[in-house]
Amino acid sequence: MYFRGGDWFLGGVERPSNDALNHMISDExxxxxxxxxYRLPPDVHFPVPFVDCLTAAKHFLSPEVLAxxxxxxxxxxxxxxxxxxxxxxxxxxEISTDDSISVKFSIQALIYPMLQALDFNTPSYWQNQDVPLxxxxxVVSFWLQYLGADTSLQPQLLVNNHSSPHNSAITRExxxxxxxxxxxPFKHKKNHKPVMTKKGSPGLLKEVPAxxxxxxxxxxxxxxxxxxxxxxxxxTCENDVLRDDGLMYARRLQDTGVTVTNVHYEEGFHGCFSxxxxxxxxxxxxxxxxxxxxxxxxxx
Numbered sequence: 001m002y003f004r005g006g007d008w009f010l011g012g013v014e015r016p017s018n019d020a021l022n023h024m025i026s027d028e029x030x031x032x033x034x035x036x037x038y039r040l041p042p043d044v045h046f047p048v049p050f051v052d053c054l055t056a057a058k059h060f061l062s063p064e065v066l067a068x069x070x071x072x073x074x075x076x077x078x079x080x081x082x083x084x085x086x087x088x089x090x091x092x093x094e095i096s097t098d099d100s101i102s103v104k105f106s107i108q109a110l111i112y113p114m115l116q117a118l119d120f121n122t123p124s125y126w127q128n129q130d131v132p133l134x135x136x137x138x139v140v141s142f143w144l145q146y147l148g149a150d151t152s153l154q155p156q157l158l159v160n161n162h163s164s165p166h167n168s169a170i171t172r173e174x175x176x177x178x179x180x181x182x183x184x185p186f187k188h189k190k191n192h193k194p195v196m197t198k199k200g201s202p203g204l205l206k207e208v209p210a211x212x213x214x215x216x217x218x219x220x221x222x223x224x225x226x227x228x229x230x231x232x233x234x235x236t237c238e239n240d241v242l243r244d245d246g247l248m249y250a251r252r253l254q255d256t257g258v259t260v261t262n263v264h265y266e267e268g269f270h271g272c273f274s275x276x277x278x279x280x281x282x283x284x285x286x287x288x289x290x291x292x293x294x295x296x297x298x299x300x
Contacts, residue, residue: 001034001036001056001057001060001076001077001078001079001088002018002022002033002034002035002036002078002079002080002084003036003038003053003078003079003080003081003083003084003085003087003088003091004018004035004036004080004081004084005018005080005081005082005083005084005085005271005274006040006082006083006084006142017273017274017275017276017277018035018081018274019035020277021273021276021289022035024293025293025296028293028297029293029296029297029300031296031300032069032071034056034060036052036053036056038052038053038056038087039052041142041145041146041148042145045145045146045147045148046146046147046148046210046213046215046216047210047213047215047216049083049087049146050087050090050091050215050216053087053088053090053091054090054091054094054095057078057091057095058095058101060076061073061076061095061101061103061104061105062103063102063103066103073103074106075106075300076103076104076105076106077105077106077107077108077109077296077300078091078092078095078105078107078108078109079108079109079110079111080109080110080111080113081111081112081113081273081274082111082112082113082114082242082270082271083114083146084111084113085110085111085112085113085114085115085246086113086114086115086216086218088108088109088110088113089108089110089113089115089218089249090214090215090216090218092105092108092229092230093214093218093221093225093226093228093229094215096225096228096229096230097225097228104230105230106230106231106300107230107231107232107233107296107299107300108229108230108231108232108233109232109233109234109235109292109295109296110232110233110234110235110246110249111235111273111288111292112235112236112237112240112242112243112246112268112270112273113218113234113242113245113246113249114139114242114245115217115218115219115242115245115246115248115249116178116217116219116220116245116248117143117147117157117211117216117217118160118162118163118170118178118211118212118217118220119160119163119178119180119194119195120136120139120140120157120158120160121159121160121194121195122180122184122192122244122245123180123184123188123189123190123192123244124188124240124241124242124243124244124245125139125241125244126192128239128240128241128243129241131239131240131241131269131270132269133269133270133271134240134241134242134270134271135241136158136241137154137158139241139242140154140157140158141154143157144157144208146216147208147210147211147216148210149207149208149210150207153204153207153208156201156204157204159195159197160195160196160197160200161197161200161201161204162200162201162204162205162208162211163175163196163200163205164196164197164198164199164200164201164202165196165198165200166198166199166200166202167200167202167205168202169202169205169206169212170205170212174212174220177219177220177221177222177252178219178220178248180194180244180248181194183247183248183251183252184244184247184248184251185247188243188244188247218249219245219248219249219252223252223255223256226252226253226256226258227256227257227258229253229256229258230258231258231259231260231299232250232253232258232259232260232261233260233261233263233292233295233296233299234246234247234249234250234260234261234262234263235263235264235265235268235273235288235291235292236250236262236263236264236265236268237264237265237268237269237270237272237284238264238265238266238267238268239267239268239269239270240268240269240270241270242270246262247262247264250262261295263288263291263295265284265287265288267284268284268288269284272284272285272288273285273288273289273292276289
């Protein structure tokens with residue numbers, strides 16, 4: 001199952017490239033590929049996209065559907081890029097912990113996923129805030145629209161007013177789940193310092209409670225949930241505001257015992273997975289796609 005990135009981010013350029021990619025995977029791996037068309041903002045808001053994808057996953061994983069397409073129930077994967085990576089991670093968590101579902105995903109592949117909305121001042125958000133194709137203010141605006149919140153709140157989220165240390169809704173345990181000062185490798189922390197306002201705006205989380213919903217921010221899931229997740233492949237790109245989301249999620253999964261392969265592209269940028277065909281062709285995009293297909297070949 002593949003959840004494409006939101007057209008919000010790349011203006012729809014992902015759709016034809018993802019179709020080509022999924023055809024390639026189907027041919028090379030002799031695999032059934034389901035590309036899910038979930039609804040997007042501004043037409044709908046969270047949790048609708050998540051529910052769309054979860055509903056599709058439950059249907060696809062049913063014994064009747066698997067049998068209809070001659071699918072081995074021990075070899076079913078879920079994958080996604082960007083917002084699609086968010087949805088793939090959230091759906092994988094839900095499926096993994098739902099005892100009523102007999103067939104589980106055997107692997108998940110997350111391509112530069114966006115996984116949390118409590119810290120928009122991680123090192124990668126600062127380092128890459130002005131790097132195309134995904135600018136830092138744009139991500140914050142997208143989150144607010146995705147969650148059905150007032151976009152005028154953007155300036156407050158940009159300075160982390162919604163997640164200040166004085167906000168009692170964010171416990172020490174919860175904060176540890178996205179604490180980049182602990183979860184990131186030293187080379188990515190560099191000389192960055194956490195941005196935490198002294199007072200903040202505690203009322204923001206009451207106004208936008210979905211900021212704390214793990215279905216929207218899979219990085220916030222507890223260790224008992226992550227421990228049940230399938231073997232994982234995570235692509236991260238150095239020149240991407242979402243880099244640290246992926247790195248932190250890979251670390252948290254590993255800490256719970258999940259086998260994780262994190263492939264990091266130093267020259268990679270957000271969206272490079274979609275730029276593999278002339279005239280929008282980048283070598284790093286071709287290598288990322290080939291590495292992804294090879295990993296699926298060896299692990300699915």
